Amino acid sequence: MLRIGIIGASGYSGSELMRILSNHTGDIKITCATSRTYAGQPVGRVLPNLRGLVDIKFEDPEVDQIAPRVDLVFLGLPHKTAMTFVPKFLDHNKKVIDFSADYRLKKADVYEKWYQEHTSPHLLEKAVYGLPEIHRDEIRNADLIANPGCFPTGAILAILPALKYDIADAQGIVIDSKTGMSGAGIAPSEATHLPSRYDNFTAYKVGSHRHTPEIEQELSLASCKDVSVAFVPHYVPMSRGILTTVYLRLSKAVSTIELLGIYTQHYKDEPFVRVLDEGEIPQTQAVRGSNFCDIGLKVLEKTKTAIVISAIDNLTKGASSQAIQNMNIVSGFPETAGLMYAGLMP
Amino acid sequence: MLRIGIIGASGYSGSELMRILSNHTGDIKITCATSRTYAGQPVGRVLPNLRGLVDIKFEDPEVDQIAPRVDLVFLGLPHKTAMTFVPKFLDHNKKVIDFSADYRLKKADVYEKWYQEHTSPHLLEKAVYGLPEIHRDEIRNADLIANPGCFPTGAILAILPALKYDIADAQGIVIDSKTGMSGAGIAPSEATHLPSRYDNFTAYKVGSHRHTPEIEQELSLASCKDVSVAFVPHYVPMSRGILTTVYLRLSKAVSTIELLGIYTQHYKDEPFVRVLDEGEIPQTQAVRGSNFCDIGLKVLEKTKTAIVISAIDNLTKGASSQAIQNMNIVSGFPETAGLMYAGLMP
Amino acid sequence: MLRIGIIGASGYSGSELMRILSNHTGDIKITCATSRTYAGQPVGRVLPNLRGLVDIKFEDPEVDQIAPRVDLVFLGLPHKTAMTFVPKFLDHNKKVIDFSADYRLKKADVYEKWYQEHTSPHLLEKAVYGLPEIHRDEIRNADLIANPGCFPTGAILAILPALKYDIADAQGIVIDSKTGMSGAGIAPSEATHLPSRYDNFTAYKVGSHRHTPEIEQELSLASCKDVSVAFVPHYVPMSRGILTTVYLRLSKAVSTIELLGIYTQHYKDEPFVRVLDEGEIPQTQAVRGSNFCDIGLKVLEKTKTAIVISAIDNLTKGASSQAIQNMNIVSGFPETAGLMYAGLMP
């Protein structure tokens, strides 16, 4: 039996982990869920959707108390806080799947430029970037898996085949992303205040979002090119979902059908990437709550542009169900265990 | 193996059945899904959330063609159309779970007053009203199950214990319901036009909604009282969920805690009714996409009023997952098979 | 020229005052807008909709600095804070229109039961409840106008005629209200966190909302009856608007047409109350951003219930434009000056 601990379990990452794991088909058990705010309270009282389904109480995040009771931990903590927990769980020889950005970037200086000082840079090399569609083999043997950011998941899956097959310029790729507000986390803020968002649409962190280096790193590594992107995220007045519209400058002539063929071929063995047919356009609702990434595309011959669109749920394929996909891989479960369910639509 | 047919499968009832059944744990198989509009097209092309999960094509609804391939059919057809199919499938000795209102009312004259002429009134007695919390035993042996309306499900479950235990007046019960727009079905209309609904709230069919006689019938039968209700539904600018706020005139003095005790006791063996603790208030998000009905209540002593609030998802407990609960009962599966998953929250 | 000061101008009440006053046709000028948070910043930088339309800067709320420059002040401050400002402005002989609840209740003990200690109870008698449809004549000569709460505005206007004409029981009136989230104010909170509200519907403060005594007071005073209400507010996943559904027990037989006649007659000279025709149902969008209150009704003879529905915009007729209506009355402008514009629909 795999004993699972969830550190920082009352936020969206944690609550989604519990929701999804409550229907996992493997021999697993959540033995620990921490929350400083709700320590001592039943999970189902704090998260009413889990009432009757998850029968444990939140506890304080005490590593030494928790380590003996778990084989693998998910860390749903903010950046920087994660750094204080990851080394401790690794010292206890526990597998760690970390939702924060702390171990996603390979280079400490890049991390420090976009975030803050890194206190365990020696782990950066050791950490595996947990996007199974690129790093499945390394994930299998990893001790520390850095679960990808939500925007990078959608953007990388949309762009990679075009770069790998040398079809598009690697410089100045335009990534226009639109996210539901759950991407901002469970803590209320001006950004998530309903009257500020409702019947409103805007961009934010224009060209300066922290997911930029993560996207550039992974695309560069996987394509062996020096990739640069112009990345603009936007707030959609909705709860879940990221739609990413990518504009690629074509470096060779290719038709929509040909490019679809390349994408279909590239992802043919991936259980959670669905390349749509010609004329179909991804929509976030079709993947809501699920682990799928839907991709559609179109070539505009006049302007030598390929438009590739991907849709994910930021809380599932963009976070928690992708983490469970990683758990399945690293723990020897079938990769799809507990994850082959449909998006909630409508 | 239970072979399942879904007649009228491209609407919300049908698509939700397929979504939920794709994770059912019993030995079942969807062998047929009909849609006049989409006959010949793959389900996953029409309903993109099911892409890769449901591998059949829509076909035309030809009873004679379908009957040999199914043991049980769900009918997701409009009122009146259902009447033309139900007798045929019964003649083929198939179990029928019907989503329409055609067999919910016991008396043909009541049906004909609120709907239209009834062409198979002899089946009204035979049909079982498919609310397991009231009619579980009859469902077990039923051939024809009339799956309840969405509003009646939430209203009846909220009101029944208070009537059974003689705590409230049976006359003039106020039922103020609020529904997400998926309750209007998949066909676009002025009522569901997004700009007409967005940042807008209104009532409709004030005191004249067709679910009124259904609520009054079931409450009267189950409580052995002559129940009358003032029922007003409202459109909420959202997709899923019904919150029902019931105002009961207390016929005897009772405290909030006492009334909660009565409800908790009444529903203690029900897997899908969750009576919340004192001070907790149901919310539709906690049950979104799930088969749960959450109930909370409060007594106002000054005005001798009990306020009982229930939350369901109109497409699941209010329609498709409740139908599967009925299928489980009538087919000998564990009642909770494939249904014990959490609401999608946030 | 009327010189206007807005104390607490960066919240919704204040920003709406500036939006509406920027199109007022009278000889007025906003000479002061205060905000501790944004003191020194141009209004149009903080409130981008007002950019280019309101050309002043926020300043600190220093009464002695402000008094010489204003003839009338609007106070858009929280309960309790208002009490510290109102007496000072009155001492400077300024007209005060106060948005808080601090001077709405006539009896200090009722106020103290529902809110907190009152530090200027002697002003409670002096204050006029600023609902022009009831207190127009007193408003004309008032120094201190207590601008009504949003829920009371919609509820009182919906109920009063039925009580005045002795058509309904005064005890146990059911008031089921639904409000957009801007009613919670500009400060982010768990209640207004978009992912918590989106595709979600719930009740709150069931039977315990602070607007209850305000509704009971004004209805009792105006009808000369002892009125009690069961009042339940609900959060609607939208920004603006309150729909109130009132359930009245009829004390005499009356038809829908007769009751409509009574309401139409009662409000025939009111410029901002629109009694709809038979069969029409109010909707919040029709009054969005406007000063109108729309009322529709229906009698259910079977259950001897009258259902009266009112729609207002909580930020305008429920707050800022009603305050300007009061300003017009107290300052000698035509009552409709600057207020006869249509709701924003769709």
Place this chain on the structure above:
Amino acid sequence: MLRIGIIGASGYSGSELMRILSNHTGDIKITCATSRTYAGQPVGRVLPNLRGLVDIKFEDPEVDQIAPRVDLVFLGLPHKTAMTFVPKFLDHNKKVIDFSADYRLKKADVYEKWYQEHTSPHLLEKAVYGLPEIHRDEIRNADLIANPGCFPTGAILAILPALKYDIADAQGIVIDSKTGMSGAGIAPSEATHLPSRYDNFTAYKVGSHRHTPEIEQELSLASCKDVSVAFVPHYVPMSRGILTTVYLRLSKAVSTIELLGIYTQHYKDEPFVRVLDEGEIPQTQAVRGSNFCDIGLKVLEKTKTAIVISAIDNLTKGASSQAIQNMNIVSGFPETAGLMYAGLMP
């Protein structure tokens, strides 16, 4: 007095015209509003926000009946239908402001490629494209004004200065637009069905939207360059507003401050274009219901990209209030008459 006719007045363009004109300060009168569907019904019964504000009835669109009673007509009709009315009103020597696309394109062959056969191509030269920020002088003397499309309004205003000042490549400009659903008009459709859109985000008409040639034409004419664009519109689950994110390839080095300076200078005399300060990002709510276009921008030096973002309300600056701006210009009213009001925010 200017006598105004509105042909096709029950749709969004028409209802917004009536809403805005009801507060126009000039000597105007709406003498005629047509609607085949609602002929004979009072405007305020069909459009409840206008109840009490617009006191005429809808009538049938009979040109000969209408012409004697109007000086200027707005045509809020679908493409193709407009072509059957415009020549007739011109023959009656009436000024025409047409909302359709029928007279926006200068070349009949381009029109016929994207739309259908043109039945009055001789009028294409005569028609003036009604974007005052480009064509103010020609509008002044025009008989036929082709009111711009909603997307082109936001896109052209965002792009033009960069092209005029030779700062960006004219080929392959990326225009990623996001629109509220009122852009789809008042007729319900699958696209506007609330459950299909809610908590959903998607693109549509990828690279094939009919506004593409309109954008390319006007940018080419105004910049004397051969402009081509990759234009992708997206549906936002909201009612009003268009945010357009433009990605320009810089043809010369320029900083954010320098580019802002160019835009500020270019629009310094425009009453309805607000160039925001450095770091400010446009949002649709700030212009909701208003005639403003807000523009913000940022230069990404690493990728030599300028990101320019504009926000308009598709129904006002993108349609009806822009049409009134045109009416003001062509009729000799101050250009801002009746249009200087703030966006509805929140």
